[in-house]
Amino acid sequence: MPDQPPTNQHLIHTDVAIVGGGIAGSTAAVLLQNSGINALLIDPHEVMPKDFRCEKFNRDQMQMLERLGISEKIYDACTPIKDVWIARKGKLVNQLDYPHYGFSYETAINAIRSYFKTPKKFLASKVKSILVNGNEKKLVLSDGREISAKLIILSNGLNPALRKQLDIPQTMLSKHHEMAIGFDIEAHNQNEFKFESFTFWPEKHSKNLAYFTAFKSKDTFRVNVFGYWEKSDPFLRKLQSEPETSFNTLMPSLQNIIGDFKVTSRIHIRPVDLYQNHPENCDNVVFVGDAYSTSCPGAGTGTSKALADVGILCRKYVPKWLEQETIDANLISQFYHDDEKLKSDADSFNQAYFLKSLTLDKSLIWGARRWMRFFYHLGKGVVSGMPNGKEGIKNPKLP
Numbered sequence: 254m255p256d257q258p259p260t261n262q263h264l265i266h267t268d269v270a271i272v273g274g275g276i277a278g279s280t281a282a283v284l285l286q287n288s289g290i291n292a293l294l295i296d297p298h299e300v301m302p303k304d305f306r307c308e309k310f311n312r313d314q315m316q317m318l319e320r321l322g323i324s325e326k327i328y329d330a331c332t333p334i335k336d337v338w339i340a341r342k343g344k345l346v347n348q349l350d351y352p353h354y355g356f357s358y359e360t361a362i363n364a365i366r367s368y369f370k371t372p373k374k375f376l377a378s379k380v381k382s383i384l385v386n387g388n389e390k391k392l393v394l395s396d397g398r399e400i401s402a403k404l405i406i407l408s409n410g411l412n413p414a415l416r417k418q419l420d421i422p423q424t425m426l427s428k429h430h431e432m433a434i435g436f437d438i439e440a441h442n443q444n445e446f447k448f449e450s451f452t453f454w455p456e457k458h459s460k461n462l463a464y465f466t467a468f469k470s471k472d473t474f475r476v477n478v479f480g481y482w483e484k485s486d487p488f489l490r491k492l493q494s495e496p497e498t499s500f501n502t503l504m505p506s507l508q509n510i511i512g513d514f515k516v517t518s519r520i521h522i523r524p525v526d527l528y529q530n531h532p533e534n535c536d537n538v539v540f541v542g543d544a545y546s547t548s549c550p551g552a553g554t555g556t557s558k559a560l561a562d563v564g565i566l567c568r569k570y571v572p573k574w575l576e577q578e579t580i581d582a583n584l585i586s587q588f589y590h591d592d593e594k595l596k597s598d599a600d601s602f603n604q605a606y607f608l609k610s611l612t613l614d615k616s617l618i619w620g621a622r623r624w625m626r627f628f629y630h631l632g633k634g635v636v637s638g639m640p641n642g643k644e645g646i647k648n649p650k651l652p
């Protein structure tokens with residue numbers, strides 16, 4: 254099909270329509286653009302607004318972005334961090350060489366979108382419905398326009414509306430799997446924190462805290478806290494009115510290690526479900542990123558999974574699918590059964606359950622695992638003369 258830029262006409266034709274421009278959809282749009290494929294990204298916001306999502310990339314994730322050819326502008330938008338201080342069981346035990354990068358989600362997405370060569374490939378609108386039209390499916394936008402496409406990439410994240418319209422079943426693997434909390438802090442009395450990045454693992458596992466991490470992000474220190482509280486937990490209620498006291502009560506040794514701090518922003522609290530959708534019988538539509546399955550924020554695998562999805566899809570499958578007369582469910586299931594994708598999905602789920610057990614499981618074996626991690630870091634920290642010496646480790650997901 255010849256390249257037809259969208260116009261204000263009622264019906265727009267494109268080879269590929271991408272619904273949702275988070276990390277999955279925006280990356281897919283850039284990859285397809287770079288392969289010369291006629292693709293149109295639809296998202297309600299031309300400039301991604303503030304949202305509490307992934308806020309740091311580790312080295313592995315940056316290398317994925319490098320391989321996809323979209324790292325340069327992300328490096329420019331991020332705050333590079335060289336190492337991380339680690340506290341376990343109430344003690345500062347190690348300082349690791351651990352290159353990672355702080356950012357706000359919208360900054361990273363807008364950096365990816367800045368790779369668009371032509372704004373005509375982006376449509377600021379919301380997809381209201383998907384209509385079945387013979388061999389083609391049509392998207393209806395909230396402003397009444399329609400888009401016909403040979404292939405629809407559904408990358409609309411956690412929004413269930415289009416999945417439900419398509420009658421795609423969902424398996425809820427772990428309802429309210431984890432609670433993610435995010436906010437900014439600063440050291441009291443205009444002191445400076447001595448670290449660029451700090452991770453505090455709990456003193457006792459019974460308090461539901463997975464870990465607390467503070468890291469530089471532009472001109473602020475951002476904190477992410479992950480744990481397994483019920484929505485009604487008094488800790489969460491008290492957090493909004495007395496944040497510093499709540500954290501110091503939860504982690505009594507925190508203040509001794511990082512000094513007095515104050516919370517300087519709104520506290521975002523997000524419960525996260527772990528689920529898997531089953532779009533394998535759906536013609537013309539392929540699901541990627543969170544629209545396919547969710548991840549555990551504390552395990553930090555969601556963006557890797559989304560990038561793996563679109564890298565595999567856009568480089569390996571979309572160009573050859575477009576040569577076919579129709580793109581039916583059989584063809585699309587090649588992607589869902591791709592070995593590399595299966596491995597990436599399994600890795601993400603395994604880490605979600607690993608972190609939960611590491612935090613909550615009271616059995617001997619998990620207790621031993623917690624102590625092993627403590628002694629490993631303590632040993633390394635002592636050998637390297639913590640806090641001045643450093644021990645390098647290779648791309649750990651959870652240092």
Ligand SMILES: Cc1cc2nc3c(=O)[nH]c(=O)nc-3n(C[C@H](O)[C@H](O)[C@H](O)COP(=O)(O)OP(=O)(O)OC[C@H]3O[C@@H](n4cnc5c(N)ncnc54)[C@H](O)[C@@H]3O)c2cc1C
Nearest residue numbers: 273275276277306307380409410433542543550553555556
């Ligand atoms: C609090 C939190 C912390 C996290 N921390 C980490 C972390 O540290 N590391 C990590 O790797 N992962 C983390 N994750 C997971 C990671 O952020 C997600 O897995 C990833 O952002 C998913 O990207 P996506 O593109 O699939 O979806 P999204 O980023 O949600 O993008 C979906 C897009 O679709 C658009 N959209 C929705 N409906 C429509 C529609 N009808 N029409 C058009 N557009 C639509 C939305 O506006 C949005 O722009 C975290 C998640 C959360 C919630």
